[in-house]
Amino acid sequence: MENLNVYAAKLAPQQESLAPGHRACQGCAELLAVRLVAKTLGKDYIIANATGCLEIVTSSFPHSAWEVPWIHVAFENAAAVASGVEAGVKILKKKGKYPVDRKITIIAQAGDGGTVDIGLQALSGALERGHDMVYICYDNEAYMNTGIQRSSATPYGATTTTSPAGEASPLGQHTMKKNVVEIAAAHNIPYVATASPSYPFDLMQKVRKAADTPGPAYIHCFVPCPTGWRMAPNLAVSIGRIAVESKVFPLYEIENGEYKMTVTHKNHRPVIDYLKPQGRFRHLSEGNIAEIQQQVDKSYDRLLKKVKMSQIELD
Amino acid sequence: MAKRVGIEVSLAISEAVKLANVDAIAAYPITPQTHIVEHLSELVADGELDAAFIPVESEHSAMSVCAGTSAAGARTYTATSSQGLALMNEILYIIPALRLPVVMTIANRAISGPISIWNDHSDIMGVRDTGWIAVFAENGQEAFDLSLMAFKIAEDHRVLLPISVNIDGFTLSHVIEPHEFLGQEEVDKFLPEYKPAVQLNPDAPVSMGTVGIPEIFTEAKKCQDEVLKGSEAVVKEVFAEFGEMFGREYKVVETYRSEGAETLLMTMGSVSETAMEAIDKMRDEGKAVGLIRLRLWRPFPVEALRAEMVGVKTLAVIDRAVSFGGTGGPVASEVRSALYSIDQAPYVASFIAGLGGRDITIDDFIMVVGQAERMAAEKEIHQYKMIGVRE
Numbered sequence: 106m107e108n109l110n111v112y113a114a115k116l117a118p119q120q121e122s123l124a125p126g127h128r129a130c131q132g133c134a135e136l137l138a139v140r141l142v143a144k145t146l147g148k149d150y151i152i153a154n155a156t157g158c159l160e161i162v163t164s165s166f167p168h169s170a171w172e173v174p175w176i177h178v179a180f181e182n183a184a185a186v187a188s189g190v191e192a193g194v195k196i197l198k199k200k201g202k203y204p205v206d207r208k209i210t211i212i213a214q215a216g217d218g219g220t221v222d223i224g225l226q227a228l229s230g231a232l233e234r235g236h237d238m239v240y241i242c243y244d245n246e247a248y249m250n251t252g253i254q255r256s257s258a259t260p261y262g263a264t265t266t267t268s269p270a271g272e273a274s275p276l277g278q279h280t281m282k283k284n285v286v287e288i289a290a291a292h293n294i295p296y297v298a299t300a301s302p303s304y305p306f307d308l309m310q311k312v313r314k315a316a317d318t319p320g321p322a323y324i325h326c327f328v329p330c331p332t333g334w335r336m337a338p339n340l341a342v343s344i345g346r347i348a349v350e351s352k353v354f355p356l357y358e359i360e361n362g363e364y365k366m367t368v369t370h371k372n373h374r375p376v377i378d379y380l381k382p383q384g385r386f387r388h389l390s391e392g393n394i395a396e397i398q399q400q401v402d403k404s405y406d407r408l409l410k411k412v413k414m415s416q417i418e419l420d
Numbered sequence: 421m422a423k424r425v426g427i428e429v430s431l432a433i434s435e436a437v438k439l440a441n442v443d444a445i446a447a448y449p450i451t452p453q454t455h456i457v458e459h460l461s462e463l464v465a466d467g468e469l470d471a472a473f474i475p476v477e478s479e480h481s482a483m484s485v486c487a488g489t490s491a492a493g494a495r496t497y498t499a500t501s502s503q504g505l506a507l508m509n510e511i512l513y514i515i516p517a518l519r520l521p522v523v524m525t526i527a528n529r530a531i532s533g534p535i536s537i538w539n540d541h542s543d544i545m546g547v548r549d550t551g552w553i554a555v556f557a558e559n560g561q562e563a564f565d566l567s568l569m570a571f572k573i574a575e576d577h578r579v580l581l582p583i584s585v586n587i588d589g590f591t592l593s594h595v596i597e598p599h600e601f602l603g604q605e606e607v608d609k610f611l612p613e614y615k616p617a618v619q620l621n622p623d624a625p626v627s628m629g630t631v632g633i634p635e636i637f638t639e640a641k642k643c644q645d646e647v648l649k650g651s652e653a654v655v656k657e658v659f660a661e662f663g664e665m666f667g668r669e670y671k672v673v674e675t676y677r678s679e680g681a682e683t684l685l686m687t688m689g690s691v692s693e694t695a696m697e698a699i700d701k702m703r704d705e706g707k708a709v710g711l712i713r714l715r716l717w718r719p720f721p722v723e724a725l726r727a728e729m730v731g732v733k734t735l736a737v738i739d740r741a742v743s744f745g746g747t748g749g750p751v752a753s754e755v756r757s758a759l760y761s762i763d764q765a766p767y768v769a770s771f772i773a774g775l776g777g778r779d780i781t782i783d784d785f786i787m788v789v790g791q792a793e794r795m796a797a798e799k800e801i802h803q804y805k806m807i808g809v810r811e
Contacts, residue, residue, distance in 0.1 A: 151620045153488060161631050169627035174620035176491050176512050177629035182484035189446065189488020190620055196443050196472040197494055202613070204621055227484065230477030372590065 118144045123171040128162040132338025134345060135243045138302035147310040148173060148390030149207055153187035154385055155224060156180035156234035158250040159243060181223040184220040184231035184240055187213030191236045204353060211238040212314040217258035218248045221285045232292040232321045239315040239322045245330035253333040257283040262399065263385045270388040287325035290359045296322035303345030307356055307367050327354045337386020344382060351379040352405040363415040376401050424598045429560035430455035432599045436567035438469045439607040443494035446474040446485035450504040451537045452589035453527040457499055479504035489777035490520040491628055493619030499587055504530035505543045505788055515582045516551035517644060518628055521574035522582040529589040530776040538777020539589040541740040545750040551644055553583040553651055554717040558692045563587045565668055568611060572658050575614050579651045588690040602666065610665055652719050672721040675728055677703055678710030683734040683789055686712050688751065691780050698785035709789055722758045729759060733762035735766045736792035740774045748804045767796035770804035784808060
């Protein structure tokens, strides 16, 4: 792996509230990201977890990997449950009935299915109501827990078990990835960011910022899934870096409506570098890849325009 | 004796919730439950009730927020009706499994379709097996009293289960009735502050809602069932304590002029008061007829029901919901099965009436009693009969 030294892993806190021994697949970038969040937040936080990979691999009774208070209710309602926890803790503190008076961060966490599809309404409701909480979407671009079915976060051209490439439909997924980051930002919440465990310090900084921001914050975390993406487990971190370097998943934040890139590269890699190691894109033709390159360039340029607009406004 | 106040039943329920000093209310508007939560939001806005009022974007989220507030350790309340209850369905099962003592008023309303805002019991019957304690009120005073008792029952550490207080939509929720209110001090004496057994607290972390693998799932369900069945004793205890403190007696199965009755009418909810008038009329004519009402619907009070069956030959059960293609109305089916094994079980006639706001009149009740007695005499084999259907 290139540039290992930039991680400076020793600088990260050793303490984390996710115990080892959970049941995630080898090379799972989601659990890697969750550990980085845990390192950032220490002990004073409460998690509302949606049904999904993260829930099942960490909580098979009588075991639990969580050393912080954790609640799982259902699939589509992590945002609603978290908003209830936030409101409950807040009112009990106000009435002098909660046992802890330190600041406690409320985290809602869900996969892409639990966020961009079935959980979108609950997410919107919670963001609109202005609860002081951080919603983290761990996006591995399909319903991995149920066996790699397509979600509306599955990218154009990816095969999944419900968007297979076949003779009559050679492309696989033929719809564009839903941009939930923009949907979250449209709620005019104070903090929205994209993040990736391949850029651990960027991720940790964003989690810190989100937790310290009063009101709702949304973090969209890109978590490669070797099992679902049909690639070797040792590629999870590097493919996450290539996703950023090829403009497929840019790292940026939207603070009070202002866009800012947090990781930039002078020379972008072509999308083929990102697509090629992944079995889910193996069927794509040269024409398909050229088309995806165009889409990626276009949406990246659109993002840069927003960043520029924000700079002009700030100047 | 406390002062009697003329007030809409929905508002009386809100006042009871305020007297219970709830910490959190999450609700979504649906007719005919709306007046309850409207009034609660006013009480919060006016500073009369120190609670979080969370106006959510759906009933599914209302119940999910309740899971969150209750798990945080807050005394939690919500109210809904009909489609709202149906939308909550998924979460309704999870709340008792998490042992969260949420209190909910259900202003009972027909389930669509065709869409109807009017009263029947098809909403509550659809969530019968979700594991909630369910009680029925038949007038405003009962709705007020039961709303207070609900918190005490649910939060008892031998119970820690959610409870629904069912009131008939419109026919109860929207009428103005005299209520005998209770003072804050006496309520505080009856209902102490909620002390959660466990709560989401970083100093004592717990994992709630973990995966139930096959090796433990059955045991988890067994525990839940034992606790729900055991809650009947606590319900009776709380009813008795309430009666002692405030002089109003409640029973899990209520009767009216049932002494020596050979035929009993069975009802739940506000139609019981009309049924009482029908009973009076028939008693005046010398008929040995009485009324029996289920106050506690879940857990089903099997023993208390059986105890009332001595000498009863015919039981005419009025259901206000249809179990399509089933063996009887939802209540009648349960009653038949509860009485099947007793000696000299009465003939159970199942009638479905009062759907989607259709009135059940005194004459309807009298007709039902006559028909049930004829069916019993002829030993008529039937599943259920829908009465009052216009040809």
